[in-house]
Amino acid sequence: MKKSFFLPAIAIIALGILLPQFVKVSYFYFAGYIVLQFMILATAWNLLGGYVGYVNFGVGGFFVIGAYTSAVMLLFLKSNIIIAMLAAGILSGALGFGVGYLTIRLRGIFFAIATLALSIIIQMVIVNWHWLGGANGLYIFRPEPFPPFSDYLEFLFALMLFVAFLSVMLVRYIEKSWIGKCFIAIRDTEEASECMGVPTFRLKLLATTLSGFMMGVAGAPFPYYITYLEPYSAMDLLITVNSLAMPLVGGTAHWLGPVIGAILLGGAQQIVSVTISSEWNLLIIGIVLIAFVILAPEGIIGLIQRRRS
C-alpha cells in the first residue's frame, strides 16, 4: 500500500511542477483544471451513487458550499488556499453528514429528489444572502504567482492534479477494503446486509460525509479559478449532470470509471465548446448520458470486461 501510494504521489507532484516548465499554453491549464475538478466530483459522486446506490442530484449544492466557504475564507479572513480547502471540505462534509441522516427514511427516488430539493434551497439561500454578494456575486483576485510557477493558474492546475490523485486513491482504497464490500452489499439489498451484521447506517453516514467533503474540496479553488463567483453559474445543473454522467460513462463499479469518464467526457466538452459552441456541448453530454444509460449500463469499463471474458 505504502509503496504503491508514495511513488505515484511524488510522480504526480513532480508532473504538476514540471509540466508548466515545458507546456506554456495557458488554455491547457484552463481546460485541464475543469477536467480535474470534474474528476474529483465524479469520484465523490460515485462513492455514494456507484457503490452504495444512493443517487445524489444535489452535487451543485455541495460544490457551491465549498466554493463560497473558500471565497469567504480567502476574501474576509485572508486565509491560505489550503486552509480554505479544508474548511470548505469540512462544511460540505457536515452537509453530507446531515444528508446521511436522510437515508434512514428516504431511499431510491425519494432520496434523489430530496438532494435536488436541498441543492435548490442552498442556491436560494445564497441568492438572498447579501453579505455573500447575493445574486450579484463576489469578485476574487488571484494572488501573485510564486516560483516555480509563472502563472497562478498553473499552480491551481498542479493543486487540482494532486487533490484528484488523493481522491481517486482514497476511493480506490475504500473499494478494495471491507468497507467497499459492505457498500456493495448495501446497494444490492440493504435489509439483508443489515441482518448479516453490516453497520449500514454508520457506513452510509461515512459515504455521504466523505462524498460531501470531496465535493466541497473540489469547489474550494473555484473562486480563484473563475475570479468572479455568482450563485447561478457556480451551481449550474451542468455540474450535477456531469458528475453523474462521467461515472456512468466510465463505469460505476470500478474506481477507474469516473477517471476515464472525466477524461473522455470532460476533455470532449472542452474541445467541443471551443470548436463548436458551448450549447452544442451541453446537447452532446445529454445524448451521451442517455445513450450510455440505455446501451452500455456498465460503462466503458463494463464493455472492456465483457470483451475480455
Place this chain on the structure above:
Amino acid sequence: MFELVINAIVAGILLGGFYAAITLGLSVSFGMLDVVNIAHPGFIILGGYGVWLLNTSLGLDPVLAGLILSPLFFFIGIGVYLVFYNSFEKRGADSLRGLVFFFGVLFLIEVTLILTFGVDYRLVRAFWIGKSIEVGFVGISLRLFIPFLVGVILTVVLYLFFSRTFLGMITRGVAQDSTAVRLMGANPILAKTIAFGLSIATTSIAGALLISIGPVEPGLGREFIGRVFAVTVLAGMGSISGTLIAAIILGVAESLTATLGGPAWGMAVSFGILLIVLGVKPSGLFRR
C-alpha cells in the same frame, strides 16, 4: 393586514388549481405507474413553448393551443414510455438507471429549447390576460382564475377517467397488482403506455397555463421539480382528488409566505414541505 392575508389566501387557492394542473400528469406517471418521470416539468416547458409558437404565429388562445397540442404530446409520451419500457422496465434494470434516463431527458429538453429559442423570456397574449374581477376587497385576476378553472376541470376529467372507464380502472389495477391484471386477460403494458401518454398529454395544457401566468424560459422546469414532486407526495401517490387538495395547500402556503416573508422565499416553501413530508409522512395525506 387582514385584507392582505385574505387576498393572499385567495391567490394561493387559485395558484393551487394551477399547481394541480401541472402535477396531475406526474400523479399518474409517478404515483400510479411507478415511472419516475423527473422530466415532467421539462415537458411542461416544452408545452409552453409550443403554445407560444401557436399564439404568436396564429394568434390562438393559449388554453386552446394547449388543448390542440395535447394529442401530439400524447404520442410523444407513448414514444418516451416505449423507450423507457424496452430499455429499463423489461430488462428489470435497477430503478436508479431509469431515474438517470429521465434526468437526461429533462436536460436534453432544456438544452434543445435553448438552442432553438435562446434564453429570452417568452410571453403569450390573450384577451383575458391582465383583466381582473373585484369581489369586495378581494381582487381576482383572470390570469390566475382561468388556470385555476382549467386545473379543476382537468382534475375532474382525470378522476372520472380513472374511476369510471374500463381503461382507467385497468391502469389503477396495474398500479396495485400487474400480474393479477394479466391473469384477468388485460394487457398491463398497453394500459401503462396509454396512461403514460395521457400524463404527458396533460403537460401541454399545463404549459399553456404556465405561460399564461408568467413568462417562460428554458431553465424554468427545474424550479417546478420541487413543486410537482411535493404535491404528488403530499397528495399520496396516485390520488387524483388528493392532488387538487395538496396543490391548494401548497399554493396557499407559498402565497402566504411570499406576502408575509417576501417573494424571494416563495419557492423554498415547496421544497421545505417536500422535505418535511418525505421525512415525517412519506405516504402522504390521501393515500389511496
